[in-house]
Structures are given as C-alpha cells and as structure tokens.
Amino acid sequence: MNTITLEETSRWYGNVVAVNGISMTIGPGITGLLGPNGAGKTTLIALMSGFLSPSAGRVTLDGQPIWRNTEAYRTIGLVPEREVSFGYLTGRQFVLANAELQGVPDPGAAGERALEIVDLVEPAQRRIATYSKGMRQRVKLASALVHDPAVLLLDEPFNGVDPRQRLHLMNLLRRMGAEGRTVLFSSHILEEVEQVARQIEVVVSGRHAASGDFGQIRRLMTDRPVQYVVVGDGAAQDRALASALIAETSVVAVSLRPQGGVDVSVSEFGDFAQRLPVVARDHGVRVLELTPTDESLESVFSYLVGG
Structure with a gap:
C-alpha cells in the first residue's frame, strides 16, 4: 500500500x-x-x-x-x-x-x-x-x-x-x-x-x-465569493449583461474587463448557474464563454494563507 x-x-x-x-x-x-x-x-x-x-x-x-x-x-x-x-x-x-x-x-x-x-x-x-x-x-x-x-x-x-x-x-x-x-x-x-x-x-x-x-478545496470555501469571467458577443452585450447581472441576488460584484468580458463575483454558484441563461435570454445576450478564474492553485493557496 x-x-x-x-x-x-x-x-x-x-x-x-x-x-x-x-x-x-x-x-x-x-x-x-x-x-x-x-x-x-x-x-x-x-x-x-x-x-x-x-x-x-x-x-x-x-x-x-x-x-x-x-x-x-x-x-x-x-x-x-x-x-x-x-x-x-x-x-x-x-x-x-x-x-x-x-x-x-x-x-x-x-x-x-x-x-x-x-x-x-x-x-x-x-x-x-x-x-x-x-x-x-x-x-x-x-x-x-x-x-x-x-x-x-x-x-x-x-x-x-x-x-x-x-x-x-x-x-x-x-x-x-x-x-x-x-x-x-x-x-x-x-x-x-x-x-x-x-x-x-x-x-x-x-x-x-x-x-x-x-x-x-476552492469549491468548499463557501464563505468566499467565486470569481468568473462571462464573455458576451461584443462590448455592447458585455455591458448589457453586466447591468443585468448586478441585480441578481447571487451576484456580489460585477466589473467590465478592458480586454472584453465581465468579471463576476458570485456568492451562490447553484443559483447563478440557473439564472445566467435566463438573464442572457431575457436581455438578448449570447454568452460565448463562462470561466472560473480563481480555481488555480495560486488563488487557493492565497485564500488559505491569507484567510
């Protein structure tokens, strides 16, 4: 063994x-x-x-x-x-x-x-x-x-x-x-x-x-907002998506990325995963990409050491 x-x-x-x-x-x-x-x-x-x-x-x-x-x-x-x-x-x-x-x-x-x-x-x-x-x-x-x-x-x-x-x-x-x-x-x-x-x-x-x-380990850190990047089909759609997402109860913070896309901090991923397609459809946004940005080892380590 x-x-x-x-x-x-x-x-x-x-x-x-x-x-x-x-x-x-x-x-x-x-x-x-x-x-x-x-x-x-x-x-x-x-x-x-x-x-x-x-x-x-x-x-x-x-x-x-x-x-x-x-x-x-x-x-x-x-x-x-x-x-x-x-x-x-x-x-x-x-x-x-x-x-x-x-x-x-x-x-x-x-x-x-x-x-x-x-x-x-x-x-x-x-x-x-x-x-x-x-x-x-x-x-x-x-x-x-x-x-x-x-x-x-x-x-x-x-x-x-x-x-x-x-x-x-x-x-x-x-x-x-x-x-x-x-x-x-x-x-x-x-x-x-x-x-x-x-x-x-x-x-x-x-x-x-x-x-x-x-x-x-990162997903078990329920007291920490989970960070995602959501990319719409163009800058106008990114702005529309950002303004719509900030009203969602599961979303803690939203900011536009200079290179395109939206940074989203999420307190409850399950609710966010259900609501994102609905919000995108209701606002005519085509979501091209949804990526977690803080499941790397570096981010997990920083959380643990600094938490």
Missing part, C-alpha cells in the same frame, strides 16, 4: 510548536505539500522519513510506526532541502556510499542506475563541491533512489534548478507517481506544483489547513 498516515501528530522544540495536531494520509501517486516559510513542511517530512520522533500522536507506514523502524527506512527515500556536506566526494562516491549504507545487493550497479535516472552519469566523476545547485539537487535525488524506494519524500526539490533540469525532474516525479510509488514533495513554487500534483496538503502555522484537489 505504501501509505503514510499522521494521526493528531505534533512536534515541539521546548516552547516552540512546529507541527500542531496534524492528521493526514499520503498514498500512492504524487502529493504536493504546500505552506509558507516556517509553516512546518520540513518538520513534517522529517517526521514522515523517521528522522524525527513525534512529540505527540503517531506517524505510520502501512500501520507500522516509522520512528526507529529499520524496515520502514528501507521503503523510504529522502531528498532533504539542506545542502550535501560531502563536497570532497565525487557524485559517484556519494551515491555509492548511500547504496552501501542501504545494504543493496550490488551497490555499484544500484548507484549507476540511480545516476542514470537523474541524468548525472557524466558529471559523477567530479567532486560535488564543483556542482551547480541543480546538480547537487540531482545527486541528492540519486542517493535517495539507490534502494528503489516505494516512498519518495522531497523537500523543496525545485530550488535552484534551471528550467531544463526542472522539466526533467517534473517528468521523473510524474513517472514515479504513475508507477504506483508514493511521492510527496514540498514546494512554494505553485506553478510547478500545479503541473505535477493535483492532490495537495496545505499547512499554515504548523496546522493542517486543507487537503485534496485544489479545485475541490
């Missing part, structure tokens, strides 16, 4: 609470872990990977505690945010050392396979100290893949990666998710999360703020 479960999990350092009563389930596929700096993302990944014990609650892999469970460690691959400190080693030596630590049957072959997966075979003979930020990210990923883990946890993997390497990494994560692995990565780069993972877990100030598909 390869499912990580957190049950009312907390972690504190003295009087500082980093994670507070979080419950979530991370299963096969790709999950994006989102939150502003200091939200607790790195602490959560450390708890899931067995590098930290929970101060309260439970963190399990398929029902078994992860902390001090060597069998769980064999299933998990971790790509930490912190820099590799072994700059005096070549990339190949670093990956080989991790393969040997994992006790894989053929460390050399496992290391070469991992280097090939991350497209780092040629630079592997160079010392890590000479690597770019993106190359250091890739050598960390290779070291996490040497034992072919079913669960892969990555902390800010896109940091410092150039566009070509970023595309390669995104494709790699998609492939691993499609293979049935459990892949979780934290990020603050919303565009990339939106392209790779539909499932998201959002943490704000150490608490679990939301879980699920970001479109579904």
Whole structure:
C-alpha cells in the first residue's frame, strides 16, 4: 500500500510548536505539500522519513510506526532541502556510499542506475563541491533512489534548478507517481506544483489547513465569493449583461474587463448557474464563454494563507 498516515501528530522544540495536531494520509501517486516559510513542511517530512520522533500522536507506514523502524527506512527515500556536506566526494562516491549504507545487493550497479535516472552519469566523476545547485539537487535525488524506494519524500526539490533540469525532474516525479510509488514533495513554487500534483496538503502555522484537489478545496470555501469571467458577443452585450447581472441576488460584484468580458463575483454558484441563461435570454445576450478564474492553485493557496 505504501501509505503514510499522521494521526493528531505534533512536534515541539521546548516552547516552540512546529507541527500542531496534524492528521493526514499520503498514498500512492504524487502529493504536493504546500505552506509558507516556517509553516512546518520540513518538520513534517522529517517526521514522515523517521528522522524525527513525534512529540505527540503517531506517524505510520502501512500501520507500522516509522520512528526507529529499520524496515520502514528501507521503503523510504529522502531528498532533504539542506545542502550535501560531502563536497570532497565525487557524485559517484556519494551515491555509492548511500547504496552501501542501504545494504543493496550490488551497490555499484544500484548507484549507476540511480545516476542514470537523474541524468548525472557524466558529471559523477567530479567532486560535488564543483556542482551547480541543480546538480547537487540531482545527486541528492540519486542517493535517495539507490534502494528503489516505494516512498519518495522531497523537500523543496525545485530550488535552484534551471528550467531544463526542472522539466526533467517534473517528468521523473510524474513517472514515479504513475508507477504506483508514493511521492510527496514540498514546494512554494505553485506553478510547478500545479503541473505535477493535483492532490495537495496545505499547512499554515504548523496546522493542517486543507487537503485534496485544489479545485475541490476552492469549491468548499463557501464563505468566499467565486470569481468568473462571462464573455458576451461584443462590448455592447458585455455591458448589457453586466447591468443585468448586478441585480441578481447571487451576484456580489460585477466589473467590465478592458480586454472584453465581465468579471463576476458570485456568492451562490447553484443559483447563478440557473439564472445566467435566463438573464442572457431575457436581455438578448449570447454568452460565448463562462470561466472560473480563481480555481488555480495560486488563488487557493492565497485564500488559505491569507484567510
């Protein structure tokens, strides 16, 4: 199953609470872990990977505690945010050392396979100290893949990666998710999360703020007006539609868009969906387009963090 479960999990350092009563389930596929700096993302990944014990609650892999469970460690691959400190080693030596630590049957072959997966075979003979930020990210990923883990946890993997390497990494994560692995990565780069993972877990100030598909999360925010663009057949029809819609009880605000169309804030989508065709027909307006404008990950994240 390869499912990580957190049950009312907390972690504190003295009087500082980093994670507070979080419950979530991370299963096969790709999950994006989102939150502003200091939200607790790195602490959560450390708890899931067995590098930290929970101060309260439970963190399990398929029902078994992860902390001090060597069998769980064999299933998990971790790509930490912190820099590799072994700059005096070549990339190949670093990956080989991790393969040997994992006790894989053929460390050399496992290391070469991992280097090939991350497209780092040629630079592997160079010392890590000479690597770019993106190359250091890739050598960390290779070291996490040497034992072919079913669960892969990555902390800010896109940091410092150039566009070509970023595309390669995104494709790699998609492939691993499609293979049935459990892949979780934290990020603050919303565009990339939106392209790779539909499932998201959002943490704000150490608490679990939301879980699920970001479109579904947006639709659950019933206290927030939903934003739409309605486009009529020409500027005159846009104006007629705007003046008619502002009288509807489900419409909170209306404004004309300079490039054409009408921005509409809606408090009750069900009523609005029923009334829009009626209003358009009664006023002789031909509606060409109706598009939600705030179901993107960026808008959902802004709502959750700022709400």
